[in-house]
Amino acid sequence: MITTHVMLVDDEEPFVETMTKRLTKKGLNVAGVFSGHEALDKLASNRMIDVVVLDVKMPGMDGLEALQEIKKRFPLVEVIMLTGHATVESAIEGMRLGAFDYLMKPCEMDQLLSKIGEAKDKKRLHEEKIRDAKIRELSSQFD
Amino acid sequence: MEPDKTRQYYRLLVRMIVILMVCISIIPLVSIGGVTIYHFSRSLKKSVVTHLETIVWEHKINIDTFLNEKLANMQALADSSTIEQLLDNSFLRARLDVFQERYGEFVDLGVVDDTGHQRTYAGLFKLEDAMYSDADWFKKAMMREFFISDVFLGLRGLPHFIIAIKVRDGGGRFWILRSTIDIEEFTSLVEDVSIGKTGHAFILNRNGYFQTKPRFKRQELSFLSPISDVVVPKTGVSIIEDEGETGNKTIYAISGLKDGEWILVCQQDSADAFSSLHQARRLVVFISLITFVSVMVISFFLARRLVGRMETAYLERAKMHDQVIEAGKLASIGELAAGIAHEVNNPVAIMVEEAGWMEDLLEEDEIIKSDNRDEFQRALAQIKAQGTRCKQITHKLLSFARKTDSKLSDLQLNDLIKEVVGLSRRTARYSNTKIDTDLDLKIPPITASPSEVQQVLLNLINNAIDAVGKDGGMVMVTTRSGGDYVVVDVSDTGCGIPEAQVQRIFDPFFTTKPVGQGTGLGLSICYGIIDRMGGRISVNSAVGKGTTFHVRFPVHTGEKEA
Numbered sequence: 215m216i217t218t219h220v221m222l223v224d225d226e227e228p229f230v231e232t233m234t235k236r237l238t239k240k241g242l243n244v245a246g247v248f249s250g251h252e253a254l255d256k257l258a259s260n261r262m263i264d265v266v267v268l269d270v271k272m273p274g275m276d277g278l279e280a281l282q283e284i285k286k287r288f289p290l291v292e293v294i295m296l297t298g299h300a301t302v303e304s305a306i307e308g309m310r311l312g313a314f315d316y317l318m319k320p321c322e323m324d325q326l327l328s329k330i331g332e333a334k335d336k337k338r339l340h341e342e343k344i345r346d347a348k349i350r351e352l353s354s355q356f357d
Numbered sequence: 358m359e360p361d362k363t364r365q366y367y368r369l370l371v372r373m374i375v376i377l378m379v380c381i382s383i384i385p386l387v388s389i390g391g392v393t394i395y396h397f398s399r400s401l402k403k404s405v406v407t408h409l410e411t412i413v414w415e416h417k418i419n420i421d422t423f424l425n426e427k428l429a430n431m432q433a434l435a436d437s438s439t440i441e442q443l444l445d446n447s448f449l450r451a452r453l454d455v456f457q458e459r460y461g462e463f464v465d466l467g468v469v470d471d472t473g474h475q476r477t478y479a480g481l482f483k484l485e486d487a488m489y490s491d492a493d494w495f496k497k498a499m500m501r502e503f504f505i506s507d508v509f510l511g512l513r514g515l516p517h518f519i520i521a522i523k524v525r526d527g528g529g530r531f532w533i534l535r536s537t538i539d540i541e542e543f544t545s546l547v548e549d550v551s552i553g554k555t556g557h558a559f560i561l562n563r564n565g566y567f568q569t570k571p572r573f574k575r576q577e578l579s580f581l582s583p584i585s586d587v588v589v590p591k592t593g594v595s596i597i598e599d600e601g602e603t604g605n606k607t608i609y610a611i612s613g614l615k616d617g618e619w620i621l622v623c624q625q626d627s628a629d630a631f632s633s634l635h636q637a638r639r640l641v642v643f644i645s646l647i648t649f650v651s652v653m654v655i656s657f658f659l660a661r662r663l664v665g666r667m668e669t670a671y672l673e674r675a676k677m678h679d680q681v682i683e684a685g686k687l688a689s690i691g692e693l694a695a696g697i698a699h700e701v702n703n704p705v706a707i708m709v710e711e712a713g714w715m716e717d718l719l720e721e722d723e724i725i726k727s728d729n730r731d732e733f734q735r736a737l738a739q740i741k742a743q744g745t746r747c748k749q750i751t752h753k754l755l756s757f758a759r760k761t762d763s764k765l766s767d768l769q770l771n772d773l774i775k776e777v778v779g780l781s782r783r784t785a786r787y788s789n790t791k792i793d794t795d796l797d798l799k800i801p802p803i804t805a806s807p808s809e810v811q812q813v814l815l816n817l818i819n820n821a822i823d824a825v826g827k828d829g830g831m832v833m834v835t836t837r838s839g840g841d842y843v844v845v846d847v848s849d850t851g852c853g854i855p856e857a858q859v860q861r862i863f864d865p866f867f868t869t870k871p872v873g874q875g876t877g878l879g880l881s882i883c884y885g886i887i888d889r890m891g892g893r894i895s896v897n898s899a900v901g902k903g904t905t906f907h908v909r910f911p912v913h914t915g916e917k918e919a
Contacts, residue, residue, distance in 0.1 A: 226703050232710040239717050271699075320706030320748055323713050 218334045219262045222246040223253040223280065224269040224296065233267075240327060250275030250283070257288050265333045267326070268313075270297040270304050278308055285312045290340060292333035296321070367668055371660045378656035383649055390641045398634050405630045409610035410594045412550060413623045416558065417594075417612045423543050424505060424615060427536075430456060430463075431522050432503070435534050440526040443468045443534060449479040456536075464517060464537040469495065471531045480537070494519050498533050505615060508540055508568040516540055544569040547621070553632070556625035560614065568619055598627065694865055698751035705751070709744035712737045753878045754865075768807050770843055770910065771796045774834055777814040785822050789829030792818070797837045803910045809886045810910070816879040817847040817906050823870070824851030824904060841912050842892070848905035854898040862896065883908075 220242050224230050230246035237244045245260065247253050250272060257263055266284060270277035281293055295316035297305040305316035314333045317326060434452055435443075442448045449466050456463040465480020473490025489495040498504035498521035506519040521535040547569045550558035560568035597609040606627035614621050628635065716737050719730065778792050785792050803810075814834075821832040830850040837844050854862060861867045863884040868877030887894045891911045898904040 226707060229703065229707045229710060232707065232714050236710065236714045236717055239714075239721075318752075319702055320709040320744060 217241070217243045218330060219243045219260070219264045220245070220330060221253060221256060221260075221263045221266045223248075223250065223266060223272075223277075225249060225272045226269075236323060237327075237330075240323075242330070249273075250277070250280030253280055254283055254287070257284065257291065263291060264337050265314075265330050266291055266293045267330070268293050268295055268308075269319075270295055270308065278304055278311065281308050281311055281313055290337060292337045294326075294329050294333060363668075367664050370667075371657070371664050374660035374663065375653065375656045378660070379649070379652055382652045382656075383645075386645055386648055390645055394634075394638055394641055397637060398631070401631060401634045405608065405625070406596050406610070408552065409556075409608060409623050409625065410596065412552070412558065413594045413610040413612045413621055416547060416550065416623075417614060417621050419546055420543060420560075420614055420621065423546075427460075427462065427520055427538055428503060428505065428522075430460065431520050431534060431536055434466075435522045435524045440468075440524065440532055443524075443532070444477050446477050446479065449477050453479040462539045462542060464539050467535050469521075469533040469535060471499065471533075494521060494535075495533065498523060498535070499531065507562045507566065507619075516544070540569075550623060552623075552625050553629045554626075555629040556623070558621065558623040561620045561622060563618060563620070694754045698754040701747065702751050705744050705747045709741055709748075712740040712744065716741075750878075753882070765804050765806055767802045767804055768810065769802050770800060770810070770836055770845060771798065773807065773810055774814060774836065774845070777811060777818060778834060780815065781818045781822065784819065785832065788822060788825060788827050790822050790825045790832055791830075792822075792832045792834070795833065795835040797835075800836050800838050800843045801912050803843055803912055805890055805910060809890075813883045813886050813908065814845070814847075816883050817908070820879060821847055821849035821851065821904070821906075824849050824853075826851060830903075839909065842909040843912060845908045845910065846905055847908070848903060850903045853900035853902055853904055854896070855900055859896060859898055863894075 220237060222230050222233050222237075222244060224233075224246075225248055227248055230248060234244045234246040243262070245256060245263065247256050251274065253266065253268070257266075268277050268280060268284075272280075275283075277295060277297075281295070284291055284293060289312075292314040293308070293312070295305045295308045295313045296319055297316055305313075309316060314336065315329050317329060434456075438448070438452075449468070453463060453466045456466070465478065465482070465484070467475050467478040467480070467484065467487075469475045469489055473488050473492070473495050475484060475487045475489060478484045478487070494504060494506040497506075502523055504519075504521045506521070508516050508518045510516055517537050517540055519535055519537055521533050524532045524534050526532060544560075547558045547560055550556070559570070562568055594610055594612045597611065598606065599609065600606055608625050608627055608630055610623040612621050613619070716734065719733055719737070774794060774796065778794055782792055818832065818834065825832060832847070832849045835846045835848075837846075858867075858869070863880050864877075865881040866877040867881075870877075884894055887908060887910075893907075893909040895907050896904060897907070
């Protein structure tokens with residue numbers, strides 16, 4: 215199976231670091247960044263990223279803004295929102311804006327892993343559909 | 358304000374209002390009454406005095422006229438007759454007959470010579486040759502042209518007076534023509550005067566002897582002292598007010614008769630004369646008194662009621678004030694709690710993650726194979742468990758403070774209660790607690806968030822089950838309609854809440870449960886939810902008997918804040 219490329223976005227550095235270690239241990243390719251801007255830069259430079267785990271509440275560019283920007287510039291990348299309880303509304307709003315799902319902090323590792331897996335599957339299916347469509351288009355040109 | 362001071366203040370207020378009202382109503386009353394009485398008494402006095410004056414004046418004229426007439430009759434007789442004729446008994450008799458026929462009052466006629474010897478006499482008695490030389494009237498008559506005597510009881514024992522006229526014959530000798538006048542008519546003129554109860558008239562001479570019979574014998578002497586002192590007007594009428602010997606104030610109207618020799622007195626007790634005034638005064642005083650008393654009573658009760666209303670209004674306001682403060686306190690504590698919860702959330706998440714990371718490492722590392730490995734794993738599991746507990750607490754805190762995201766819908770409380778009671782029955786069975794419901798089927802549906810209402814009911818019922826404890830008991834849920842509210846009562850037969858704690862049960866983190874079993878947030882969450890709905894939650898509790906929570910859900914609810 216192809217390695218899943220995950221990017222963690224949270225302003226809490228220790229959280230990002232530990233998470234990165236744990237997810238890496240589970241066999242994922244993890245990149246951790248600490249702000250929305252960094253996340254966008256990273257996405258621009260690393261086209262391999264499949265899933266973004268995004269904290270809703272961050273200083274500067276917050277989770278929702280970052281989400282909108284990601285969806286605009288990298289529509290195929292799936293986003294999982296990470297939230298405290300008080301920001302459930304923003305998480306729901308995030309899903310309306312195209313996020314794949316949301317999780318409450320502190321989250322169970324298994325839950326997170328399964329959500330990442332689902333997101334990755336969805337992205338892969340989507341990409342396959344696009345590829346199929348492209349192939350169909352190309353072959354139709356040859357017909 | 359302290360209760361004592363407040364009571365004092367209200368009592369003072371009542372007193373002030375009463376005084377004010379009494380003053381406002383009494384002052385005009387008294388002034389009107391006073392002015393009326395004053396003017397009335399003045400005009401009455403004037404009319405009484407005028408009345409007395411008139412009577413005296415009329416009678417004075419009448420009496421003077423009477424006397425002058427008699428004198429004129431005699432004078433005419435003296436002028437038209439010679440002494441010789443007068444000394445003729447039959448002539449005198451004839452004259453007397455004429456007089457008696459015409460005027461009536463002449464009792465007799467006589468002619469007396471200058472030695473006092475009555476020479477001729479015509480009349481009822483045999484008075485020829487009577488000697489008058491020592492009589493007072495004879496002495497006085499000899500010194501003047503004519504003389505009218507005082508009234509005296511003559512030989513016949515009847516009151517009468519004498520008119521004597523000095524006549525001079527051709528030889529220069531003086532004779533006296535005298536006549537006795539019956540005073541019956543003239544005294545009746547005076548004696549018949551009657552004014553009110555005590556008003557009457559009489560005639561006195563200068564020495565204070567009565568010329569007419571006074572109506573009240575007992576007063577016989579009392580007239581003398583005041584009148585003898587004053588200058589009696591010969592023509593006019595003077596008014597004197599004095600205290601008689603009886604001590605009663607008396608009004609006298611006095612006028613001179615017979616050139617001031619006699620005094621006509623008309624008197625009336627002041628009390629009698631002014632009896633209508635006194636009556637009016639008494640009436641005014643009586644009415645004033647009644648008015649005063651009724652105004653006092655009415656204003657007192659009015660003021661009491663007014664101030665009572667004020668007091669209740671004040672107390673209600675104070676109570677409301679307390680409630681507002683309480684609600685505000687809860688709200689601010691809620692916000693604080695939310696803030697803390699949020700801030701705590703991140704560190705807890707990191708701790709849990711770190712513990713998880715260590716567990717991951719332990720699973721794979723073959724390095725640590727000692728006995729401590731199990732202990733490490735146990736400790737890490739414990740850290741994770743406690744982290745989860747922290748999470749639960751913070752999430753509850755946040756749900757207490759968060760703005761509602763629940764959708765409103767019409768819901769039948771009875772159905773919801775049945776559902777919640779069904780959920781709780783299992784828990785209740787463990788503690789031998791029976792849950793019963795008494796639902797009013799007629800309650801209207803309420804507009805609220807079902808999950809919130811469910812949370813409130815579940816919380817209250819679970820609390821009730823906990824309060825009953827292991828010994829078993831009864832939890833009762835009732836619904837009823839109460840005006841614009843639907844009231845849900847959750848009562849239990851449990852341990853009850855001590856009074857000191859009742860005030861705090863809605864405070865966040867207040868719990869009586871052992872550490873780890875309760876967060877102390879259940880009731881404050883309930884409070885927050887019900888308060889936002891515009892409802893009320895209150896509690897009655899008696900230690901040892903049980904507790905009842907009353908929840909009032911508004912029928913037409915609107916969110917308090919948009």
